[in-house]
Amino acid sequence: MTASSLETTLPARPTTAALLVRGLTGACGACGKRRGLRRRWFTMVEHCPACGFRFEREPGHFIGAVGMSTIVTFGLLAVTLGVGFAVTAPDIPVVALTGVGLAISLVVPVVIHPLARTLWVAVDLAMHPLEPGEAVDPRVRLAEEGPTQQG
Numbered sequence: 001m002t003a004s005s006l007e008t009t010l011p012a013r014p015t016t017a018a019l020l021v022r023g024l025t026g027a028c029g030a031c032g033k034r035r036g037l038r039r040r041w042f043t044m045v046e047h048c049p050a051c052g053f054r055f056e057r058e059p060g061h062f063i064g065a066v067g068m069s070t071i072v073t074f075g076l077l078a079v080t081l082g083v084g085f086a087v088t089a090p091d092i093p094v095v096a097l098t099g100v101g102l103a104i105s106l107v108v109p110v111v112i113h114p115l116a117r118t119l120w121v122a123v124d125l126a127m128h129p130l131e132p133g134e135a136v137d138p139r140v141r142l143a144e145e146g147p148t149q150q151g
């Protein structure tokens with residue numbers, strides 16, 4: 001099979017809502033597939049195994065995922081502390097609320113890390129749609145890169 005015999009067209013452009021759903025559910029923003037996007041909890045594969053989209057579109061791309069994680073964590077922290085103050089005032093349990101706040105600050109970024117990455121990929125795709133050559137069937141990409149050197 002040669003590279004020219006494979007389909008290399010771009011996937012259909014999803015709506016922004018569809019992109020956000022894909023990101024929030026841990027799917028590839030370009031094609032919507034979920035399987036095989038992570039090696040470990042903190043590590044994504046370089047390319048989508050289904051469509052070949054390279055997730056880190058440029059160096060430092062995933063700093064946006066840190067931003068997503070920070071926004072979610074601080075939002076949850078603000079809501080939790082606000083409700084805690086409102087419900088318990090005037091006898092606010094400072095130690096308990098501090099403990100809850102610390103737990104949120106330490107646990108939430110770790111738990112949402114994979115979704116923060118796929119969400120950022122989706123947000124970035126909504127702002128900067130796929131360009132020709134960005135999502136290429138992995139078989140085509142491997143054929144263009146040529147045989148790997150072994151031994």
Ligand SMILES: [Zn+2]
Binds near residue numbers: 028029033049052053
């Ligand atoms: Zn994909």
